[in-house]
Structure formats: structure tokens, C-alpha cells
Amino acid sequence: MINQATDQAPDLTKAYQIDAIGLVCPLPILRFKKRTQHLPSGTQVEFLSDDPTGRKDLQALCELTGHRIEWIREEGAGVLRYRICLA
Structure with missing residues (x-):
């Protein structure tokens, strides 16, 4: 498990899900971008992706938009689950 923000276990409370x-x-x-464009600031989003370049691309997008990656968890089979707080 990878935890971006702290060494604590990730918060698994309900979040808007996007499966990529x-x-x-x-x-x-x-x-x-399409599925989050009309969501309010502060919305928690869980984003699942198995794209090898996805992590770098998502980090770049978050830097541009001000979204915050709260944690990243390895799900297996190359899938990463990201928890993002929208700006």
C-alpha cells in the first residue's frame, strides 16, 4: 500500500468513483476531467486506473488544477486506486 499524505491507513469513506x-x-x-468538471470543490474522488503512465499524468493534472492526491493504493494486477480531493 502506498500512502501519499501520511503513514496512516487510507480513509475508505464513500467517494465519487471513476473507473478507467x-x-x-x-x-x-x-x-x-470530464466526470469531475461539475463536481463541487472538496468532493472526494476514487479513481482506478491500470495505465502505466497514469500516475505521472494524474499528478501533473492535480498540480495544474490544485486537486490533491490524498493517497494511492495498489489493488493488484497493475491497478492503482487514487483518492483525490477536488480543488
């Missing part, structure tokens, strides 16, 4: 498993660059990030 099976999509390759740039489709995972485009799906994330």
Missing part, C-alpha cells in the same frame, strides 16, 4: 481500468493514455485523464 483498461483505458490507455490519454483516455484515463480525459475521463477523470
Whole structure:
């Protein structure tokens, strides 16, 4: 398990889910942008992706938008689950 913000276990409370498993660059990030564009600031989003470049792309998007990656968890089979707080 990878925890971006702290050494504590990730918060698994309810969040808006976006599944981008099976999509390759740039489709995972485009799906994330499309599905979050009308969500309010502070919304918790769980984003699942198995795209090898997805982590770098998502981090770049968050730097540009001000979204915060709270944690990243390895799910197995190359899938990463991200918890993002929207700016």
C-alpha cells in the first residue's frame, strides 16, 4: 500500500468513483476531467486506473488544477486506486 499524505491507513469513506481500468493514455485523464468538471470543490474522488503512465499524468493534472492526491493504493494486477480531493 502506498500512502501519499501520511503513514496512516487510507480513509475508505464513500467517494465519487471513476473507473478507467483498461483505458490507455490519454483516455484515463480525459475521463477523470470530464466526470469531475461539475463536481463541487472538496468532493472526494476514487479513481482506478491500470495505465502505466497514469500516475505521472494524474499528478501533473492535480498540480495544474490544485486537486490533491490524498493517497494511492495498489489493488493488484497493475491497478492503482487514487483518492483525490477536488480543488
